[in-house]
Amino acid sequence: MSDTTPILEARGLTRHFGGAANFPFRRAAPIRAVDGVSFSVRRGETFAIVGESGCGKSTLVRLLLRLLTPTSGSVYYDGADVTQTSAAGLRHLRREMQIIFQDPFSSLNPRMTVGQLVGEPLAVHRIASGKARAAQVAELLHRVGLLPEHARRYPHEFSGGQRQRIGIARALACAPRLVIGDEPVSALDVSIRAQIINLLEDLKSEFDLTLVLVAHDLALIRHTCDRVAVMYLGEIVELGDVERVFEYPAHPYTRALLAAIPVPVPAARGRRQLPQGDPPSPAAPPPGCRFHPRCPHAEQVCRETRPLLTERARGQFAACHLAGRLPAPAQSSKLAPAKGDAGRRRLAIYHRRPQPAAGFR
Amino acid sequence: MASSVKGRRSITRGGEPLLAVEDLAVGFDGLDTALVDGVWFTLERGETLCLVGESGCGKSVTALALMGLLPRPPARILRGRARFAGHELFAMTERQLADLRGDRVAMIFQEPMTSLNPAFRVGDQIAEAVRRHRPVSRAGARTRALELLKRVRIPAPERRLDAYPHQLSGGMRQRVMIAMALANQPELLIADEPTTALDVTIQAQILELIAELQREAGTALLLVTHDLGVVAEVADRVAVMYAGRFVEQGSVEQIFSDPQHPYTVGLLGSLPSLRQREGRLVAIPGAVPPPALWPRGCRFATRCPLADERCRREIPRLSSITPGHHAACFKLPLERHIPGLAA
Numbered sequence: 106m107s108d109t110t111p112i113l114e115a116r117g118l119t120r121h122f123g124g125a126a127n128f129p130f131r132r133a134a135p136i137r138a139v140d141g142v143s144f145s146v147r148r149g150e151t152f153a154i155v156g157e158s159g160c161g162k163s164t165l166v167r168l169l170l171r172l173l174t175p176t177s178g179s180v181y182y183d184g185a186d187v188t189q190t191s192a193a194g195l196r197h198l199r200r201e202m203q204i205i206f207q208d209p210f211s212s213l214n215p216r217m218t219v220g221q222l223v224g225e226p227l228a229v230h231r232i233a234s235g236k237a238r239a240a241q242v243a244e245l246l247h248r249v250g251l252l253p254e255h256a257r258r259y260p261h262e263f264s265g266g267q268r269q270r271i272g273i274a275r276a277l278a279c280a281p282r283l284v285i286g287d288e289p290v291s292a293l294d295v296s297i298r299a300q301i302i303n304l305l306e307d308l309k310s311e312f313d314l315t316l317v318l319v320a321h322d323l324a325l326i327r328h329t330c331d332r333v334a335v336m337y338l339g340e341i342v343e344l345g346d347v348e349r350v351f352e353y354p355a356h357p358y359t360r361a362l363l364a365a366i367p368v369p370v371p372a373a374r375g376r377r378q379l380p381q382g383d384p385p386s387p388a389a390p391p392p393g394c395r396f397h398p399r400c401p402h403a404e405q406v407c408r409e410t411r412p413l414l415t416e417r418a419r420g421q422f423a424a425c426h427l428a429g430r431l432p433a434p435a436q437s438s439k440l441a442p443a444k445g446d447a448g449r450r451r452l453a454i455y456h457r458r459p460q461p462a463a464g465f466r
Numbered sequence: 467m468a469s470s471v472k473g474r475r476s477i478t479r480g481g482e483p484l485l486a487v488e489d490l491a492v493g494f495d496g497l498d499t500a501l502v503d504g505v506w507f508t509l510e511r512g513e514t515l516c517l518v519g520e521s522g523c524g525k526s527v528t529a530l531a532l533m534g535l536l537p538r539p540p541a542r543i544l545r546g547r548a549r550f551a552g553h554e555l556f557a558m559t560e561r562q563l564a565d566l567r568g569d570r571v572a573m574i575f576q577e578p579m580t581s582l583n584p585a586f587r588v589g590d591q592i593a594e595a596v597r598r599h600r601p602v603s604r605a606g607a608r609t610r611a612l613e614l615l616k617r618v619r620i621p622a623p624e625r626r627l628d629a630y631p632h633q634l635s636g637g638m639r640q641r642v643m644i645a646m647a648l649a650n651q652p653e654l655l656i657a658d659e660p661t662t663a664l665d666v667t668i669q670a671q672i673l674e675l676i677a678e679l680q681r682e683a684g685t686a687l688l689l690v691t692h693d694l695g696v697v698a699e700v701a702d703r704v705a706v707m708y709a710g711r712f713v714e715q716g717s718v719e720q721i722f723s724d725p726q727h728p729y730t731v732g733l734l735g736s737l738p739s740l741r742q743r744e745g746r747l748v749a750i751p752g753a754v755p756p757p758a759l760w761p762r763g764c765r766f767a768t769r770c771p772l773a774d775e776r777c778r779r780e781i782p783r784l785s786s787i788t789p790g791h792h793a794a795c796f797k798l799p800l801e802r803h804i805p806g807l808a809a
Contacts, residue, residue, distance in 0.1 A: 157665035297753060299736035299737075299749035300749040302747055303749055327738060328739070367670070367695030369694040369695050370722065371699075371701075379670050382621065384665075446723075448723065451725065451726075454772055454804060
C-alpha cells in the first residue's frame, strides 16, 4: 500500500433489505437502500456524504464499517477487501476505523461511567490496562475538552455537547486512522455545534485522521470538507471537490438541495426553483434516472435509461444525461456575503479569551 | 413551483395590534426561577414574528402559554397580560379558549404524526376542525376538507381524504396539519418548529406554502424556530430568546445585519457560511446552564466574554437602539469593547 492507495474505497456497493422469498407468501419488493455505489476516500482528506432522509447514507456508513454485509460489491480498506476479511482481520479493522454517532443520548450506555466508556476500547483491543488505562482515559478526556474527574461520572450528568465529546474520546481511544461521523452535530444546539466542529478539525490534524462526515447541513460541509458525494435514493448523483460542486452544481438534485437550504441572509430571499413532490419509495424506485419525477428538466431519455456517474469537469462527476446542456443555476445570491459587516466586526469580542469555565457543573 | 417570497407582506399599522404581550412571566412549580421572564412583543395583522433560540430558551413555553395549552399546575402565569383582538387571553375560561383555538387562532406543531389522531381518516379530522366551529353539515364539512387538501396541494386529494395519517409521508402530514389549521381562516397562526422534522427540499415547500396562504388570508404568523436560516427566509421581525428572556428584538434586517447583543452576535457568527470556508468557527464558550443555575442578573453572563460584576448582579432591560430595534445588554455598543476599535 502506497500513499496513493485510497484509504477507503467502495466498488459497486449494494445493499438490499427484505424481499427474501417468504414461502408461501408473495415475494416482497426489496428496499434498495444502497444501489451500486462507488467512490474512494483519499488519505487525510475530509469526505462528505450528503443526502436527505432515506437516501441510504446511514446504510452506506454501516457497510463501510462492515457493521452490515453488502448484498454485492466490496469495500477496500488500505487496498484490502474487507468484505472477505477474517474475524482477526475484522478486529484489526475495528481499531483502524471508528464511528461517532448522531445521538449522544442513546449511543452511550447509561450504566457505565465515562471512564469505563472511554476505556472500553482500550480493554477490548488490549491496548492498556490498570493505571496505564486510567492515565490514557484522563489524557483522552483532556484532549476533547473534559476534565479527568469526569471519568467517575455517568453520561446523564452531562449536556448534549459534552456527551458528544465523550463519544469522540471513545472513538479516538484506540488511535484509529479513519473516523466516520454519522451526523455528529445535528442533534446539538447551534452554539454548541461550532465547538464540536472546531474540536473535530483540531483532532483531525493532531491525530492525522481521515474523516468521513455524513451530514445534511450543506454549510457545514462547505466549511469542513474537501470532497462531497451527493446521494439520492441509494445512488450517488454527484461527486466532486466541495468548492466545485457548490459553485457549479452539475446535477439538478444538487441544485435543488442548494436552492432549498435556507441561509441566514435575509437578502438572499427570492425566486427559486424547488423540486416538487416527495422522494419516491426506495422499494419501487422509478426507472431511468431516479430523480426524473421531481426534475424540472427531465426528458424522454431520463425516464428510460439510468445515467452513469461520469466526469463533467476536473474532479467533478455527475450522473445526469443532461448535465452538459442544463442552463446555469441562478442562485448566486445565496453565496453572497453571509454576515453583515457590523455583526462580523462585533464577533471580535469572542476572541478575547480565555474566559468562563467550560462546563456548568 | 417558482414563486417570490421577497418583499414585505402588507401590514396594517395604526390602531390596536392583533396580539400584544406585555411582561409575560411563566413559572413552574418546584422551580424558583421563571422559565419565561419579561417577554414583551406585539404582532400586527399579516405580520410574521419569529421567536428564535436554542433548546430550553422558553420559546415553545411562550407560544403554549399564549394558547392556554400549558398544564396548570405545574405551570403558572406569574405576571403579564396578552391581548388578542380585544380578548384578554389569560382571563378567559377554558371553554372560551377552546372556542378560540382552531378558529381565530390556530397552531401547527413540529411532529405531525403526534398531532394527528392515528385512528381517524385525515378527511374526517379536517372536517371535525370545521364542524367544531361552524354550523355546517357532514357533507358540507367533507367538501370543505377536500377544498383545503387541494389548497395545500396534496396530490390526489380525493383519495387522501380517506387515508390514515400513517399512509402519508412526513411532508404530506404537515400539509394536512396546515389544512386543518387554516380550516377556519384564522387571524393568527402559531407554528412551533413546523419544518424541523422535514428534509430541506420538503421544508422549503412547506415554508413557501405557509407564506402563500398567509398572504392570501392576511394571517399573522408567530413562528417558533431554532433555525436562523428559516428566520432569514420568512420573518418580518425577530425576537432572540436566551434562557427565558428576550435578549434582542428587531426587524429581520436589523437582527441579521446589525446584531447588537453578544449572544445574537455569537449565534450568527457560529454558523458556517455556504459561500466560503473561513478558518475556525467562532464558538460561544460553555453551554446553557439548567434553570436552577441561571444567574441572578443577565442570564447570558456565564458565557459572555464581556460579563462583569454588574452583569452578574443586575438584570439588563431591553432598551431601544434604533426605532424598532431593542437589545438587553449593559455593554452596548459592543464596539467599545473590541481591542483596536475602541473609540
